[in-house]
Amino acid sequence: MNNLLMDETDDKAGTNAKADVNAAAGEAYRLAEQKASHYFTTLSQRLLKNAHMNTLAEDFKEWQKKHIQRLNWLDWLPGKRKPNSRDIQKYIHWLNGTGKLEDYLDRSISYIYMRDLGQALDSPKTQENIRGTIQDTQKYFTRNASEHQQPDYISPVALYRWGQREHVEEAVIWVMDKLKHVAANIPEELDAAQAQRKLIKIILGVVLHVYDELTEQTPREERIERLDAAIRLGYSYGLTYPFVDDLLDSQALNAQQKEQYSAMIQKALLTGVVPDLEEWEGPQLEVIRYVHAELREAFEYIRSYQRVEMQQTFFEQSYVFFHSQEIDRGKKITNAHYTNEELYIPIIIKSASSRLIVRSVLSASEDEGFDLRTFHYGIYNQLADDFADMFDDLQAGAVTPYTYYLKYRDLRPDLINPYELYWAVISYLIHDIYESSPKAREVILDRAINGLKRSRERLGQAKYDEVMGIFAAGQPELNQIVQQMVRKADDVDFLDKLLRDEVVQQLSRHKQQKETFQHTIQTVRERINVELQISKSAEEPDMKTALMDAANYSLQGDGKRLRPILTWVMGVEQYGLPESSIMPLLRSMEFMHTASLIFDDLPTQDNASTRRGRSTLHQLHNSSTAELTGLFLIQRAIREQSSLHQFDAQAVLKLIQYSAVKAEDMCMGQAMDLGSRGKILTLEELNAICFYKTGIAFEAALVMPAILAQVKDEEIAELKTFAYHAGIAFQIRDDLLDHTGDQRVLGKPAGQDERNNNSTFVSILGEQGAQKAMWEHYCFAFDALRRMPKPIPFLKHLLDYLVGRER
Template identity: 60%
Template sequence: MKEKLIINADECYQQAEEKANHYFQSLYAQAQKKTYVKVLTEDIHLWKHKHIRHHSIFSLFSRGKGKTNTSGYHNYIKWLNYTGKLDNYLNRSISYIFMRDLGKALNSPDTEKRIGSIVDSLKTQLTSTTADRKNDGELFSMTALYRLAQKEGVESTFIWLINKLKNVSTNIPTGMNAEHAQRKLIKIIAGVIMQENEEMDVGVTVEDRKQRLDKAIRLGYSYGLTYPFIDDLLDAEILSDEEEKQYAYLIRSTLTTGVVPELGDWVGNNAELIRYIHTELREAFEYIKAHQRPETRNSFFEQSYVFFNSQEVDRDKDLTNAKYTNEELYIPVILKSASSRLIVRSVIGAPEDEGFDSRTFFYGIYNQLADDFADMFDDLKDGAVTPYTYYLKYHDKRPDLINPFEMYWTVISNLIHQVYHSDKMTREVILDRAINGLKRFKERAGTEKYKEVMDLFGSGNPKFNKLIQEMVRKADDVDFFDKLLRDHMITSLKNDRQGQEDFIETAKAIRSQINSVLDIPKTNEMADSIIDAANYSLQGEGKRLRPIVTWFMGVNAYGLNSSILEPLLKSLEYMHTASLIFDDLPSQDNAALRRGRPTLHEVYTISIAELTGLFLTQKAILEQTTLDQFHSKAVLRLIQYSAQVTADMCRGQAMDLDSKGQQLSLEQLNRMCFYKTGLGFEASILMPAILANTSKLEIDALKKFARHAGIAFQIKDDLLDVEGDTALLGKSTGKDTENNSSTFVSILGVNDAKKEMWENYCIAMESLQDVPRDTDFLKHFLDYIINRDK
């Protein structure tokens, strides 16, 4: 049955076009008359007194100290604070966000007061934490974000979001930028949270604030999802022409009827991708729709349709077509830039704010023209039509074309004096932003390329352009916090992804190396059945996590030669495999599958399994005695430690068996988990440290890491036993329930078990601050633990 239309798409888009055309004609008239030149020249002469300073000969030696690389987040904040520039830096940054994202007028007393409050709070936070941070990678760490979520009482929402972001990143197809998708999503979520936060009254209750933040995070994700999976996907030429038509129909139908159509049979090679996207977007759409106020629902659908259709209009343009009018180039830009921001307010169902719609509508093109300028060469390479790419291609053939650089300054002049009524702070912020944008472009493009660009785009008024270029060369103190965050976030995401990939690739290589040496050769002195059984267990598809961690610790942290560590790696896997053999016995967990194959006692006999486990524990000790390139006292300490770990692990297993049918407390479960699992991780981390004669302080920090990493690992195992896929796990799920075992899930429930896992994750990560070595691999290892599927 055909769904009923809830908006008249043609009518609402036509009305939006008429409004945009009216705005464009006003800007066009100003640009033709070059009214911006006189107005902005006066503005810049007033503005530059705060930004062009004469320095003494002594200050020349300290200028830029600490500022040479603004991507160093904490160092740059320190430098700003040291030079007394941090207050102005934060004030213009927060003011800009209030103007851009919240649609506020900066001359409002309430807005000024609110900005001042945020600046004071942010400065305190930045200056108090910067001194304590050991590297720039912690700002967007999972630990810091989870701690913030804990403070607000939205841990479960955070965990939900992290899983969603992980799935999105996993499903970003080749040809699209996963870091860009994540950054954009995070930015939109942050923007929606900020909108919601500003709507809350001072006296809002803790519980109400928690519920509203939960909703804002989910709404932000739901709206943000449209960027990677609608705009970016359609821009990336991943889909065939036929698939794009099918997909565009789905989006249009959804926005005009309020109902997501069934996917049906997908024609094309991207069916699996589209099925995932369709499911995720439908869930997101339904969540947004369910949280719309009746009075804003139509506005949401109309703005969303205008945004989508204006993007489609731009997307359909062909750079080889030399006949587009100025109206065709600029009106879709006005529409998509304004509607994308207007949607956010309707998404959260915020009440009307006097002047918001008008300010936001006029403001949007400013940001879009700035973004298009920054991206013009990438857009040109992709064949995308923007005012800049089109002017680059046809300026010498089409004298009627508006110079987009002149339009940009016209928009700025119009905003400062017509929209924001010549407000001083607005002038300060917008000119700061404009000069900063040119500085950043010059830095990326290089001086020669930048000069070439300015010779073309600045030709509209050479005298005015000369003044602008003087500001670009000489003006100081025009940086913005959101740009610093953006650069830092992109760097963090890239480094994290690259680090994870490197860790996984190295781990695969180490795993392969370990597998090649694990087999135990047969001897005439030992019954073949025991060695056959041992090798059967060792040849299973084990993760080899413990010896892999030992390799990383030995080689990366302590600089030990990988070849002399081989006996230690083998001993760890022998001990671990022995513990699994005992775990699986009918007298204990009675498991039928292990590492994707029948358990040892199922293939051989219970007696052989018991003897094989004992054999492997002794074989492990034997391997340790061959570490003859280390000091004998260190090897002796290692063997003593290893024997104690084995004994304690037996105690942990006994505790586990004794707990069958009993309801353990969380404290008891943590203790049992440490003995069963945590000690194995501790051994893999501490054994190289023992051989390297590490200090007690460092040993204690590593023990703390191992304890909590082991608990996090066990909780993840318990969760996988409930939520995991048998095919991926290589063992049956539901065994804990079948065996009536106390687990983190049985004691806490799934949601609280996830919180407990994250708590242990955070403690483990925080403990690494006391380890004076390269511990990135331990961080990646811990990330692997909580994100694994098996």
Template identity: 65%
Template sequence: MIHPYTDHADAWYRLAERKAAQYFASLEALVRDRTYAAALTKDFQSWQTNHIHRSWLSLLLRGKNKPDSRDFNKYIRWLNYAGKLDDYLDRSVSYMYMRDLGQALDSPGTLSRIQRMVADVKSRLICSAATAKGNQAEDLSLAGLYRWARKEGVESATIWVINKLRNVSAHIPEEMNAEHAMRKLIKIIVGVVLHVVEEMGDEAPPAERARRLDEAIRLGYSYGLSYPFIDDLLDSGVLTDREKERYTRLIRTALLTGSVPELGEWSGANLSMVRFVHTELRDAFEYIKNYQRPEAQQPFFEQSYVFFHSQDTDRNKKLSDATYTNEELYVPIIIKSSSSRLIVRSVISAASDEGFDTRTFYYGIYNQLADDLADMFDDSKSGAVTPYTYYFKYHRLRPDLINPYELYWAVISYLIHHVYRSDAKSREVILDRAINGLQRFKKRIGADTYNEVMNVFATGNPEFHRLVHSMVQRAEDVDFFDKLLRDQLIEVLRNDRKEKEHFRETLDTVRQQINDQLSIHKPDGIPPMQESLIDAANYSLEGGGKRLRPILTWVMGVQEYGLGAAAIVPLLKSLEYMHTASLIFDDLPSQDNASTRRGRPTVHQVHNSATAELTGLFLIQKAIEEQSSLRSFDAATVLELIQYSSRRAADMCVGQAMDLDSKGKRLTLEQLNTICFYKTGIAFEAALVMPAILARIGAEEIEALKKFAYHAGIAFQIKDDLLDVEGDLLVLGKPTGQDAENNNSNFVTVLGPEGARKEMWEHYCLAVELLQTMPRNTAFLKHLVTYIVNREC
């Protein structure tokens, strides 16, 4: 069945093309007669009063003690101390209202909302900067995000989008820039949320606000997914030319028919990635379509098609083709830069707003030209056609070409005087942004290269460009909060990727070292029954396992406390012997009655219950034997460790007894937490505290480790309970539904799956927040607890 949108597609694009061509003609006239320069020269004369400081004292103090903006919290504290934070946030939020929300700054209502947001952001920044550990923005962490979600009542949507983002990140091909792709996706999600907040206003009841924010998060992800998996993927070299053609046809068909076609036969190295992308985009497309009111669907399809077609037109240009006209270079850019933001309004089914549409249409190319200048060298390297790469290559051969840098300033003049009616605040913010963009560009590529670039582009009006050059050199207080967040987010994503890689490498390396040490030796001449017990113990130890507890001990002991790796091998073995013994007991018919463990039959299935019980006792004694052989440490310290270990082993027995006694009973959350800590949290605590005892770490730090282990252990158990309901037998290596079969009360039965997930993330946050109090590198612990809540087995 052909959808009626197919018949209208060409008309939609022709209409957008005519409008963009008219706008370009107006801009071209400004460039040809250079009237923009005279207008902007007057604007700069007013503007520079707030940004060019001529006194000898200001010159002496310029930049003095100003921290690098990469140290986020120190930079925010400095802005506040220097009395610059209010203006910094005011221009930043004002710019966001202009660019993202399409608002005019001469509206009293808009100005009032800007001031409220500035006050709210300032309060959060000052509070977090005063207490934060490290140089990163606290709100960019998973814990910071979940804390916001809990405050707004949108925990479920936030957990959903966290999992979605993790899966997207895992499927971004190596050839693409993963950090920038994820940054753009997250930016779109935030942008859609901001649009919905603006649409709601301040009077929405809490329940209504939570419902609409929940939808906004899901809509933002659904729309934003097109950036990494359509724009970036098609711009990259991941797909072959044939695959690009086929993939483009699939996207176009979806927009024209209202339905995503089946993927069909697809082969080659990209098959797995393409299947994931197709499934995610199809689900996202259906979510947006089902959310919208019927009358809002046509604007969505219209703007989406126009956006995609303009991008496709632009993408298919070849830098080797010297014949493109100015209209062919600029009209698609005007279309795509405006329609990308207009889509957001249709995605959320916002009411028609002619003022928003008009301002957004004229504003888009301002950002696009700024971005294209900043990316000029990368674009040139990849062979992409942008106004800057094309002009740079052909300006000597083609005197008819419009200089994109001249056009950029013409756009700025047009916005200030025609779109925003010479409003003083609009002028301030637009010029702030323009000069800041040039300063950042110059800093990134270096002064010499910057001057070479300007020798090509800044030639049309020497007097005006000398003025701009002076502003770029001398202007202060033109930086923006969104750029700070952008840089921070990229740095967070980059560091997170590196830390994850190190975390996984450490897990694999140390796990292998531990596995190599675990097997219990059988001395010659031992009784057959002892040999049988050792065989049963080794069978259980050889079953694999995550080895999280001894790995944790190794990391803290060796990397953080400086203990010798060889010296603590007995401790690592003892921890895994104790843990394996507890699993053998758990699996017994008298307890959890499990038939498989780690993908293999349990010990009592292979032998019998009596042998399993004796094997568990045997492993406990071996654990004590190993601990007593820690000869590199003084006897008093080893004795203290053994005493601690014995007490904690006894506590774990109490926890198992409480668990068994709870069968068939409806437990409270408090009771569940207690049982969970005794069963699971204590094992994590021991893995952290025992190396701390050997290293003679202070009591205060040990107490913090215990609190961290409490919350990490509960999070681990909640995830286990969720996996028992939702997990995959083949991945888990043990049957699912065991708790229901044994009539066990757990976090899922008490709270339900959604409630259990929220409780798990609450303990995740508490565990991560405790890491902020520790005087050590806690990256491994952070990734451990992140791994705990995201694992699939």
């Protein structure tokens, strides 16, 4: 009886605690709603009285002095004419050559400090930080502007080298691995490039918040610790954009699944604990499992990082953000009765909360100035984005102030025109929030005119005029001024817009190239597999037939065929050699490689029991058969190389000589490896063994078709450099997989190196040190690629594959 009473008491306590949490969350939202309502009322009254019109006219009068210049005939001379800003390399070069780059970076970076960091631009500390960022950015762009290849603004090399400079390589490696898995798990119904861009943007934003607070006096260890956490926190928070906001907005989930998913998120925010994934019905099960696990890990990391006194603030702000999104997401375009308050207040809350929450994620101390500026700024950015996206939103049936006004403006004269409200917000920000700061006025008006210019370009003049006829008709005097600025004003474009477009294009291009890479590997591998089998004739002696069978068994395994595939790509795609002509070379590459594996697996060497998912040859037969089969395959490889009749005889002879030397080097590498068993090696010794055992095979795959194509020695030297570093990166990944991999995925037992007491990159450097060394070699290999006469996307994606593969 007492136990029953205790259980009942516990149930009541749990119910009361849950009610308290819900009440606190509800109170947080009520306060945010009250604050947003007050802001909306202020804006509405100003709009009603047109109180902002005269001040905006004066603002533009002052602003145009800098942006409307008389045309100079010298501007039409070659080299002076403004290029299309979408060609980022040429555009940055032009800005630098015309002396406009510094001003361009000034407004761009000032805007980021205003929007993302909530800073007042007239603050001396902020001005100093902006100047420093401008200098660093200018150095980066002017250094890259003259290179013959298009800069890669989402380059793992640039990210890793930044991590090295800041001593946060481990966090960088971690986040690159996370981003790779996110890209692989984004549902088809989402815009993958935009989803990844948003996530990367949030990570950078959180890192910027921390950078802004660091000084020269910040202790080195504290700096490293805070930047490491910023990367992980940025990813953890940013993950909500693709896997909460975008996922719930998409068609990837049905209505019931969205309801279940939303309830789970809401429960996590109310309780501070991510609930287990309940039974999930319908499609997207694997995606949801991944998303749930990833969000749980992210949620717990944020919570573990925060100071105890900040956790309630974080949960309350997160709930306010999510709940405002849910309210906004739940609107139906078919409902003709939403009030202005219902339309605008949730977007004021969510647009402000998305950036206010960053400081609670970082467990930063309260900053009233930041809170004030960020809260009032959000709707300016949101209205600009909604204007740009209104036709896409209308087609999707989404309710925004613009789509709703377009649909019901003739039926609802009470509706507030969002475009008119946008200009009221601009006036309020300039004069009430930023206290008539000239720099704030400059940046905000730059951004507004730039947005309209981009819309005109995207829509075309006729459609743009139609849109303006709908939204700007009620403010003809202001519209006349604005449209004059749109037509005549210059120097209003921004780096973040340029980079956003470029990053989306690069992500899309990388995806297409990766698909091409995978397709090439699959199709060429299939062709090579067909060609590899050694045919037997009736006249062959039984003993030779037995060796052929043994050779074919080894060749039939589930091999990756990377080396002959690489030779095919370089020969056929890079140098234009006929596929049929180089097929003997491809066969020789795989015959030599398979022979080396047979020898490696012998009891006197690695003593491996499985290879390519099957029993090794000496396990199936015996060691003598395996040895003879290896020798047989080597002779076959030489026979294939000598049959390259369609190429210059001197080139073929040079290739055979090169091949023989590299085979000798591989034997030396294996001997060095065997002689090192049970010994503790230095890193230099291990690098040498790795190159002779693995790197040389990569080098041969690249260099042999280059020899046949008779390319210049300088290019061959870069191919060798690439192969050296790519080969070592490949071996380090092998060592890491042997250390932590899954036998079912690897196709061979894991932990073999440790059992054989072999020195590996992991045993010498440790797991983290090995990862760093792998990425260091990745960077050196990538540098060699950039020095090639023309881009070779396949090699770039091969490099990504080598360091990211799971087997």
